[in-house]
Amino acid sequence: MASIELEKLIKNYGAFRAIKGIDLSIEDGSFVTFVGPSGCGKSTLLRMVAGLEEISGGKLKIDGRVVNDLEPRERDIAMVFQDYALYPHMSIAENIGFGLKMRGVAKAEISRQVQEAADILQITPLLERKPGQLSGGQRQRVAMGRAIVRRPQVYLFDEPLSNLDAKLRVDMRTQIKRLHTLLKTTTIYVTHDQVEAMTLADHIVILKDGVIMQQGKPVSVYERPISRFVGEFIGSPKMNIIESHLVTDAGRPELRFGEFILPVTGATALNGAKIDIGIRPEHLIPCTQEDALFSARTDVLEPLGSDTHAICLLGDTEITARLAPDPSYQPGQILHFTADADKIHFFDTKSGDRLDISAMPLVAAV
Ligand SMILES: Nc1ncnc2c1ncn2[C@@H]1O[C@H](COP(=O)(O)OP(=O)(O)O)[C@@H](O)[C@H]1O
Ligand SMILES: [Mg+2]
Incomplete structure (x- = not known):
């Protein structure tokens, strides 16, 4: 040896x-x-x-x-x-x-x-x-x-x-x-x-x-x-990437994507900076509309028996969620998702490097 x-x-x-x-x-x-x-x-x-x-x-x-x-x-x-x-x-x-x-x-x-x-x-x-x-x-x-x-x-x-x-x-x-x-x-x-x-x-x-x-x-x-x-390379289905931009106007930094907002801490980047939010499919948690970080339309459902992959559309972005098997899921249905704040990753859109930012705790995932 x-x-x-x-x-x-x-x-x-x-x-x-x-x-x-x-x-x-x-x-x-x-x-x-x-x-x-x-x-x-x-x-x-x-x-x-x-x-x-x-x-x-x-x-x-x-x-x-x-x-x-x-x-x-x-x-x-x-x-x-x-x-x-x-x-x-x-x-x-x-x-x-x-x-x-x-x-x-x-x-x-x-x-x-x-x-x-x-x-x-x-x-x-x-x-x-x-x-x-x-x-x-x-x-x-x-x-x-x-x-x-x-x-x-x-x-x-x-x-x-x-x-x-x-x-x-x-x-x-x-x-x-x-x-x-x-x-x-x-x-x-x-x-x-x-x-x-x-x-x-x-x-x-x-x-x-x-x-x-x-x-x-x-x-x-x-x-x-x-x-x-x-x-993105490690993990299957691969990590979801949501493009966002940083807004610091109100003194409290937040990331905006489409109509959705994710409050963050530790962001030192400039107002308007482009930041990729990364969430793995197994870390998306279905929730009610009030508690949702975002909502997306189900496009394709892939039932695997042990779990179901729901491929949803958030604007033009494809998002995959790994969900418990539930026969009531339907294509076209709007699903609401939250996530554990410490399971959300942030990357500089331009360089792809990990950023030292944390999401504020999200209501339903606390
Ligand atoms: N004998 C060789 N002559 C010239 N270029 C080579 C030779 N062998 C490999 N390369 C190049 O080196 C790089 C790495 O190749 P390789 O180690 O086979 O990659 P991998 O195994 O990760 O697919 C590639 O760009 C490949 O084209
Ligand atoms: Mg090889």
């Missing part, structure tokens, strides 16, 4: 800088996810850790030792990709044990380790089959089995579940988490899927354009996104 340190890591592809000076500390035994939109540099950064991509600047340390110039095989790392290549003519057991065989491990020991990995991954009945006789999910588990038997210091995953269907993805996600609980091997896991990133991680790193936007415990990032980008 090992800790990993990234110090001012840079990657240039010719004149293009894909990774722009990344500092990151990964604790021994932790599970870190890299998440961000396509092209933000997740794979590049992971491949730099693996030694598959040359480092243009900065330092990479594994267990305190600078490994910038070490070959991949000298780094004691196992990587699992989205496209896993299994040897088609070998049995599953041979595929899993192949790396051990190449290292000259004794036959009985290989067999023992293959059996152990197969137990963990629940693929024991498949060991005598050939890869061609397996489903995509089973093949992906075999690829993980190969990584497990190596017992490396670090596991690296690059979108390993992207080719699987939705249900299998969720099953495999659980399995990967269970595996980490069991082995406690330091893991970096790359995904563009924020749900995967949130559910798997001890520590989540959100990247954009080769820069870390925010990092921390998944729940902390969720509760306190430092920008509109992070707020």
